[in-house]
Every structure is written in C-alpha cells, then in structure tokens.
Amino acid sequence: MKSLYTRVVLVFICIVMLSLFAAFMVSTWMFEEQKQNFIEETLVKDGKTIIEAYQANHSAELGSFVHSFAGLSIYRIQLYNKSGSPLLEEKEPMHVEQSNIKQVLGGNIARSVDTETQGLPLVGVPLSVKGDPYALFLTLSKQAIEKEQESMPWIHALYVLVLFIGSFLILIAARYVVNPIMKLTEATKRMAKGTFDSANLPMNRRDEIGQLSVSFHEMAKELAKLDQMRQYFVSSVSHEIQSPLTSISGFTKALKQKKMSEESRLRYLTIIEEESERLSRLGQNLLQLSYLQQEQHPLKVTKYRLDEQLRKVVITLEPLWTVKAINMDVDVEAITVHADKDQLDQVWINLLNNAIKFTAPHGTIRIQAMGKAHQHIVSITDSGIGIPEDELVNIFKPFHKVDKARSSSVKGNGLGLSIVKQIIDMHNGEIHVSSSLGTGTTFTVTLPRES
Missing domain, CATH: 3.30.565.10 (Histidine kinase-like ATPase, C-terminal domain)
Structure with a gap:
C-alpha cells in the first residue's frame, strides 16, 4: 500500500466494482417496473388472442380448447366459470383471489401478482360463451421462470468479465499515469545527489503531469545555475583570501631574518598592512552582500x-x-x-x-x-x-x-x-x-x- 501505483490500481478497481454494483441496482430498479408492465400487457394480449381463436371456432369445447393452449405455451392458464370454480386441471395450482375472479366475471380485466411464481404478473381476461361469463387467467409457467433463472449466471459472469477486463485496463492506465511520477521521483533522487539532470522527463505532455515536469525541469536548471554560482563563489572567495594570506605569510617569514635594513622592514610591514586591509574590506563586503540578499532585509x-x-x-x-x-x-x-x-x-x-x-x-x-x-x-x-x-x-x-x-x-x-x-x-x-x-x-x- 506504500506504492502509489498499488493505491491507484486498488482505488480504480474499487470504483469499477462500486460502479458495476450501482449500475446493476439502478438498472434493476429502473427496468423492473417496465418489465412487469410488459409482461402484463403481453399476457393480456395473448389472453385476448386465445379468446379470439375460440370465438372463431364455435364447435370446440371451451375447456379442452383452453387446455390445449396451456400445454403448448409458456403460460399457466386457468379458466373459471360464473360461480368462480376452476375448470382446468393443473399440476401447479394457480392462486387467484376471489375478488379478482369476480372482477373479471363482471367484464373487467384484472391485474394481480401470483405470489407462488416469485411475484410475477397475473392477469384475468373476461370471456362470454352463450351468454355465460367466464374468467381466463394467465401467468408465466415455472419452466419459463427456471429458464430465466438459468440465464442469470451468464449475466453475473458477464459482470465478472467486465470487472476483469476493466481491472486489466486499469493496470495499464495506472502504469501510464504513475510512470511519469516515477521518473520525477528518480530525477529528484539524482538531484539530491547533486546531479541536475531532467532530460528524461515527459515535458511534451499537456496535462498537469506535463506542467509539473516542465516546472521541475526549470527548477533543475535554476538549481544547476545556483550550484555553479556557489562553486564559482567559493572558488573566488578562496582565491581572494589566499592571495593576501600568501603575501602576509611570506613577508612575515621575511621579517624573521635578522639581517634586514630598516627600509626593507618598513616596506614589508606596509605590504602586510595593505594586505590585511584588503582582507578586512573583503570580509566587510561579503557581510554586506549577504545582509542585502536576505529576503526580510x-x-x-x-x-x-x-x-x-x-x-x-x-x-x-x-x-x-x-x-x-x-x-x-x-x-x-x-x-x-x-x-x-x-x-x-x-x-x-x-x-x-x-x-x-x-x-x-x-x-x-x-x-x-x-x-x-x-x-x-x-x-x-x-x-x-x-x-x-x-x-x-x-x-x-x-x-x-x-x-x-x-x-x-x-x-x-x-x-x-x-x-x-x-x-x-x-x-x-x-x-x-x-x-x-x-x-x-x-x-x-x-x-x-x-x-
């Protein structure tokens, strides 16, 4: 976790996972109601189609005709007579409220939910045969539900595949993002050792990293100039100090000689005095220059x-x-x-x-x-x-x-x-x-x- 690359990758992967989860929840919430309405309308339409097919064939017996459709379709179908009794035998009983049956027998379309089929829509369509009212109810069969559930693992696998591909792309993208920062880090380490080299930095980029690289390059150039000035300054100070010190040392040794004329002695002392004053002026000027260069002066x-x-x-x-x-x-x-x-x-x-x-x-x-x-x-x-x-x-x-x-x-x-x-x-x-x-x-x- 100390690596910026690792942190960036983990953050991006977490963002992808959260995004996928949020997308799944939002899409489920957004399309669930639409799916319910679509199924209901499809059931109503198919129910009316069955009724129209029966009305076109008056010789058929109603119960057997509807039962034949139940065996061929993906629906579970039940037919109720005017007393509310079911007319078709079912392997899986359909749970319909009496109020819904009465509503359909009264000539209205009923819409409800079959709790036995995991909350799928249940619709009832009115039907009249020889003046007697009937109620035709339709819902999805368990086989259709099981087929839908069989497809769910593939959807989950698709989400996992998206997560895997997204994570792989993030690994590459994060390397692209972090690599310039790693170059900046290496350049900083070299600078700490006195090497002001910034030639390998990505200065052609137009984003924030490119701007940072350009700024770092300019800083490296200025530091290189300052380092040269420092070396020049130290060399110049050493030269300015060494010259009078050499003179003072040399003439001081000469004064130790016993055989020396008074004229030579005074001349040597004068030179020593002048060189001492030169050193004093140098020290004063250095102090004044340093004082003036203080920012808070x-x-x-x-x-x-x-x-x-x-x-x-x-x-x-x-x-x-x-x-x-x-x-x-x-x-x-x-x-x-x-x-x-x-x-x-x-x-x-x-x-x-x-x-x-x-x-x-x-x-x-x-x-x-x-x-x-x-x-x-x-x-x-x-x-x-x-x-x-x-x-x-x-x-x-x-x-x-x-x-x-x-x-x-x-x-x-x-x-x-x-x-x-x-x-x-x-x-x-x-x-x-x-x-x-x-x-x-x-x-x-x-x-x-x-x-």
Whole structure:
C-alpha cells in the first residue's frame, strides 16, 4: 500500500466494482417496473388472442380448447366459470383471489401478482360463451421462470468479465499515469545527489503531469545555475583570501631574518598592512552582500534631496580625483526621492570610485541627474579604459573582474558592483551599463518616482 501505483490500481478497481454494483441496482430498479408492465400487457394480449381463436371456432369445447393452449405455451392458464370454480386441471395450482375472479366475471380485466411464481404478473381476461361469463387467467409457467433463472449466471459472469477486463485496463492506465511520477521521483533522487539532470522527463505532455515536469525541469536548471554560482563563489572567495594570506605569510617569514635594513622592514610591514586591509574590506563586503540578499532585509526609507547627496559623494572622494587631476562635471537637477539614504550612498560611492580608478589622469567624469514623470535617472560617465562588450553581461556578478582591471595597481575584490545591483533591486530600480574600449563607460541608474 506504500506504492502509489498499488493505491491507484486498488482505488480504480474499487470504483469499477462500486460502479458495476450501482449500475446493476439502478438498472434493476429502473427496468423492473417496465418489465412487469410488459409482461402484463403481453399476457393480456395473448389472453385476448386465445379468446379470439375460440370465438372463431364455435364447435370446440371451451375447456379442452383452453387446455390445449396451456400445454403448448409458456403460460399457466386457468379458466373459471360464473360461480368462480376452476375448470382446468393443473399440476401447479394457480392462486387467484376471489375478488379478482369476480372482477373479471363482471367484464373487467384484472391485474394481480401470483405470489407462488416469485411475484410475477397475473392477469384475468373476461370471456362470454352463450351468454355465460367466464374468467381466463394467465401467468408465466415455472419452466419459463427456471429458464430465466438459468440465464442469470451468464449475466453475473458477464459482470465478472467486465470487472476483469476493466481491472486489466486499469493496470495499464495506472502504469501510464504513475510512470511519469516515477521518473520525477528518480530525477529528484539524482538531484539530491547533486546531479541536475531532467532530460528524461515527459515535458511534451499537456496535462498537469506535463506542467509539473516542465516546472521541475526549470527548477533543475535554476538549481544547476545556483550550484555553479556557489562553486564559482567559493572558488573566488578562496582565491581572494589566499592571495593576501600568501603575501602576509611570506613577508612575515621575511621579517624573521635578522639581517634586514630598516627600509626593507618598513616596506614589508606596509605590504602586510595593505594586505590585511584588503582582507578586512573583503570580509566587510561579503557581510554586506549577504545582509542585502536576505529576503526580510528592511529599507530605512526617508525623504531627502538626491542632488545634494550626489554633490556630497563627489566632495567625499575629492582626494581620489584631485590627485589624478580629473575634471569632475556635475550636472544635477533638484530632485527629492524616497529611499534608503545610507544604501544609496554606497551605490554612488562605489560607482564613482570605479570611475575614478579606471579614468586616466586629466580625464573627465560627468555626473547627471534628472527627474521625469515616473522615474529619476542618474548617470555616471567616465573617459576611462572602457569594458569589452562580452564582459558587460557579467560585471554585476560577485568577484567578476574585467581582465584589464586585474593589475596590482587597481585595488578591488569584484564585489562592489554586485552590492550596487542588489541595492538598486531592493529599491525596485534598474541599472544599465554601456561602454566601448578606449572611450569610457556609462552607468545609468533608474529609480521609481513616488506618486
């Protein structure tokens, strides 16, 4: 009973048995009355036929004439005179109520039931001979009843045959229904072991199982992507951590040497300090990214001036762009937004910091902000080295770095743009990037406007 296939088969067989039983009962109930009426009408018709045959042959004696019909037909026949006495000898006496006899002698047709013949109809037809009334009663003979009963086992056998054939078809149909579920079960077991293979699922079906298979296939694809991202994430974190740890370990061992100049010692300590700070930034960014990816992360929404926020970010990073003599062009409209100010601070700092890092000395960075009917648009454009077109789709992934950004002169762990994308998504906004090598890059952030 633990098998779904067994349960489906047993349920279907029970349904077939109940259906057959219900059909038998309903058909018996529906046709019993019709059968009774049909037999009664047949008996009346045959009774009148006997009377008409006798009336066409006046020379025959009534009793012997009717008796001859009783021996040849499937009926039991009895004839009563005007005093209500039976005129024919019978092996099986017919039980007729006197009231029915009187009714027929009075010229009416009587309809009754012979309890001795298992409730079969009993009819009486009036007959007049030379002015004397007679009553002709007919019912089925026991031989006819026995023949009917002999056919009943065949009917029961037919029901059993229907049950057998139906059960066999159910076995096949249930296998057809359960087989896709068994395939889904096997695919689930493979998925639990880390194999995201759903190629054998019945996805061409248009029923609920087909829809379930398609949904399972889509889930398997997404889980496979997540597994790849997890592996990539672990590999990237390991690489980002291993590199500074190797430097720290190597220079720490070098400091243990006794013969070392003060200049070399300070240079080694500076490198160790920088690598430690790099590890600290990596840890902070990982914690922030994990915090932002929590589904229940709340936004501290306030109303403030976006243009003033952008100007403050430019002033905050002034030491970075002035040392490279970068021309900072700020063109922002007076815009009021409803957003998490601290989170958007992180967005503008990360984007502007990247623009400064990849812009050559004496280059230009342009910041624009404008408000439209349903949204606010902020763009940050630099005249830096640009990003290859095939890299644009991946720049928001954690730890992704463009090849030209992998020089030791450019600091970063590849998490900044991932954090930016997560914050923009939380604000129901969008971020797009356009770039070409040698001419610069533009990041465009769109935030919904409060109604």
